[in-house]
Amino acid sequence: MYLPLYKAVDKGDLEATMEFLIEHPDGLTASISADGDTALHVAVLAGHREIVVELVDRLEPDDLKIRNRNNATALNYAAIGGITRIAEDLVAKNGGLLKVANQNGQIPVVVASLYGHKGMVRYLYSVSPKEELSPATNNKNGVMLLTTCIMDELYDIALDLLQHYPQLAFYQDSDKDTALDMLAQKPSAFPSGTQLAWWQQWIYNGIRVPHPLASSHSHGDIERPNKGPTDRRNIVKRASDQLLVMAWKGLKIFVPAIKKMYNLKLIHGQALAVLCCLCEQISTLHRSEFKEIGVYKAVFNAVKHGIVEFIVEIVRHYPDVIWFEDDLNRGIFLYATLQRQEKIFSLLYKMGAKKNSMATPWDKYHNNILHQAAFLAPSSQLDRVSGAALQMQRELQWYKEVESIVQPKYREMVNFNHRTPQALFTEQHRKLVEEGEKWMKDTSESCTVVAALISTIMFSAIFTVPGGYDQFSGIPIYLHGNSFMVFMVSDAMSLFASTSSLLMFLGILTSRYREEDFLKSLPTKMIVGLSCLFFSIATMMITFGITLFMMLRDRFPWISFPIILLASLPVTLFALLQFPLLVEIFFSTYGPGIFDRPKKWSSFEQS
Structure with a gap:
């Protein structure tokens, strides 16, 4: 009907x-x-x-x-x-x-x-009605909203909800998840889990956003700060901060890039405020209650995802967290080493005398921290580095870094499978070494062909100079012209650079490909080879361009500008395609490194 x-x-x-x-x-x-x-x-x-x-x-x-x-x-x-x-x-x-x-x-x-x-x-x-979200109602609406808001990145609502009902930090939702565990699985909610370009980082650092905790009981409007007590000593600073916040709010309306960074920094501030509220509540509990409400699980999830802010904040509220162990008796630094989370591992350097104690334990299978570095990194971490050769280099850098802080006897300690760290490293990385060797050889073979062609062309070009030779003296007709000198110099430089590049790539092809070669030797040869190849292509195009200019300048005086444009095209293409790889290899080999070693000891536990 x-x-x-x-x-x-x-x-x-x-x-x-x-x-x-x-x-x-x-x-x-x-x-x-x-x-x-x-x-x-x-x-x-x-x-x-x-x-x-x-x-x-x-x-x-x-x-x-x-x-x-x-x-x-x-x-x-x-x-x-x-x-x-x-x-x-x-x-x-x-x-x-x-x-x-x-x-x-x-x-x-x-x-x-x-x-x-x-x-x-x-x-x-x-x-x-907020009372419907109270844990006193014996339903899970409050904690369900809290955990889902964290997953949906609605941290302003999550923060307001926690400020209404702080006890929600202890409760589990229908899936047995707590708010702390959800936050530990959101690396994008913190600066350490956000990758920014240099210009984005510059904008991010300069932006001022409202302090999240200033929006207590604002019912979701995180950008509406309440008026706090006036402190004459700080009133000028607060006023200037408010002016900066208002200025950045105005700029974000007109500049999309600033709006994106503003919203990102606001989210990071809100997430950190939520974390602070959760940690404050958890610090009131006894350690025996931690496992029941999932604190151990959350801590090791944060380590797995590399959320260093999470670890720092929870340690500030409960310092004994640094001694937590998982089901396999791995502490947070052993687990950080296994998961290749360098930012959390670097916290060891900020712990003073505790550093030595934290590096000495071993897990259930007698694997010490050097054994953890010997295991192959998770694929998610390896994929952050381009090319098997650079991945092998990163693995060696990890192994050498950990080796430098362990006791000498730990380097020869065997696990339950009777493997020393070095033997385990070789066993675990055998396939990666083979893939790295193939990557290096394939790249070198391709570049060798290009370098050989450039060398051949530049060598023959010196005997067929533009304008020809004087039939009586055999001297080039344009010998005394400035353009001819540019031709000669650029031709010679291209020949020398391409020959050097060819020798470097031949050195890579004939290398023994030991594990240690991937740390410095092979990357250095690749850096020199690619740099020389790039320089030889650039000077080759200069040689070609100046030759056309010398031959056509009398008839077409304007010819120099289009020649420059055309000659710069292949150089630009090569730079766009290969230069990022060259920069990555250079910084990976000779850059500051991925580990943060402060010159001055400072405990990250202090607020």
Whole structure:
């Protein structure tokens, strides 16, 4: 009987829907689908707001609470669909819908957060009764909203929720996850997990954003700071900070790059504020309660993802965290070494005398910290480095770094499989050495062909100079011209550079490819070879360009400009394709390194 109504509503045909309801008024609240949906359910799920508005006007407030067979109201469906205007229409008619849970016991704001509708979450959170999110209600709505907001990067809402109900830090959601564990799986929420270009980093460092903790009880508006106590000594500084914040807010409106960095830094500040709130609550517990609420799991998840801010903050609130061990008896620094998280490993250098103690334990299988460095790195970490040869270099850098801090006897210690760290390293990296050798040889062979061609061309060019030779003296006709000297010098430099490049690549092809060669020897040869090859191509194009200029300048005086443009094209292409690799090899071999060794000892535990 109600099939025509269902079709009309689902298609968004307002006229047909109204005609049917005039003829059949009972269809307004009747079940019109197999799931027990009313016309309002269907209109909301289909996203037809015009029909929703008409239906809401005709329905009584209590009729909006009608549930289908899945125990869902129309507002639950609106939360799933994510159309905020529809939710506003429903709530305006009956605010009680905000407290009606679905079959899983989840109120609409939690449903919206599960589906990742950020705009819907912000609206529903601003109008939902906060007592429905209290842990005292014996439901999981509060902690579910907290964990899902962290996953959806709605840290301002998560922070406000924690400020209302700090006890939510101790609770687990329906998936047995805590807010701390969710945050430990979000490296993008912190500066250490965000990769920025140099210019983006420069903007990021200069931007000023509102302090997140200043928005206490702001119901989701993290950028609206409250007025704090006036301190005459700091009032000038606070005023200048506020002016800077306002200036950056204005700039972000007109400059998209600044807006992106502003929002990123704001998110980082909010996430750190959430972390501070969580750590403050957890520090009030006894260590025996940590495992039950997942603190150990969260700490090692943070280590796995390299979130150094997480480790620093939790250690500041509970210093004994540095002695935590996982199920295999691995401490956080052993695990950081295994996961190749250099930023967390570098915290060892800031621990003073504790450093030696932290580097001495071993795990359940008698693998010490040098054994951990001998294992092959996770693929996610290897993929951060381009090329198998550079990946092998990074692995050697890790091994040498760890080797420099362990006791001498640890270098010969055997694990349960009777492997020393060096033997384990060789066994684990055998395939990577083979792949690195192949990568080096393939690259060198390709570059050798190019270098050999350039050498041949430049060698023959010196005997076929532009303008020819004087038939009596045998001296080049243009010998005394400045352009001819440019030709001779650029030709000679291209020949010498290409020959040097050829020799370097031949040296790579004939190398023994020992493990140690990937640390300095092979990368250095590749740096010299690529640099010389790039220089030889540039000077070759100068030679070609000056030759054309000398031959055509009398007839076409304007010819120099297009020649320069054309000659620079292949040089630019080569630079775009190969120069980034050259820079990466150079910084990987002779750069400051990935480990942070402070000149002055300072404990990262102090605030």
